[in-house]
Amino acid sequence: MKILETHIVPAIFKKIRLQEYAVSVFTSIQTRSGLKKAIKKGLLLIDGRKATTADWIKEGQKIDLLQTENTSKKIFRLNMEIVFEDNHIAIINKPTGYPTSGNYFRTIENALPHNLSPSKDIGSLPYPLPAHRLDNPTSGILLCAKTRNSLANLQKSFASKNIQKTYFALVHGKVFSNRVIDSEIDGKPAKTVIGPINFFKIQEAFYTLLEAKPLTGKTHQIRIHLHRGGYPIVGDKIYGKGEKGYFKNKNLFLFSGKVKFLHPVTTQEMNFSLQLPKKFRVLENYRIS
DSSP states (O other): OEEEEEEEOOOOSSOOBHHHHTTTTSTTOOSHHHHHHHHHTTOEEETTEEOOTTOBOOTTOEEEEEEOTTOOOOOOOOOOEEEEEOSSEEEEEEOTTSOSSSSSSSOHHHHHHHHSOOOOSTTEEEEEEESSOOOTTOEEEEEEEEEHHHHHHHHHHHHTTOSEEEEEEEEESOOOSOEEEEOOBTTBOOEEEEEEEEEEEETTEEEEEEEEEESSOOTTHHHHHHHHTTOOBTTOTTTSOOOOGGGTTOOOOEEEEEEEEEOTTTOOEEEEEOOOOHHHHGGGGGEEO
């Protein structure tokens, strides 16, 4: 069987079994039940040997997810903007409203073969894979891998915090200065740097356009940190305050707008930025000094 994905275990802060740790570390497996099925089928290897549900995870271990021989890919024909593409990686502008991956058909992962050309590299993946995740309602820059080597190297770079991502969020209230939000999520360290860009006044309420840089990569990190800081993101149906008036029924105002990293094969510095979506730009009429 071929290796579909590879994950290198970074520094871990507590003793944990594979069946708990590996949920969501692979883009192809998003649920605990899916992980258990993969382990039972012998599709997970730890340092080259078949894994079991009793295995404990250690720093530096290599966990491989194997591809079953009869795996076929159903293609979701969603057209997406390609920001960059070569034989090893691609960067897409993820639209809002679609999960990055998971046990669904209408995912970004299933749409990648429709948008990207196959790699001609000897270590090519059967189909391109996202190297990280963006929440369903979050849009913007998403890094993807077309080869096994690129995927492993990008995952290492994310784990070692060598990929710098910048998000833009519209939040309730006024945030007057730069600050660091250092607050644990699920018992693990999490840190986000935020800073104000513009202020808006809409129907007597104040809002701030923020730049947010996550220094760690926890699920919903920016959304949770801004909520805890008293500045929930506009349109956040999980951590928000419920929207009325102008923003009623609006989607999440969170956008992955910039990324800086070293190419996983050529080591060339890559630096990309995208224009803010239209729903952000139309707020210029409400900007205040």
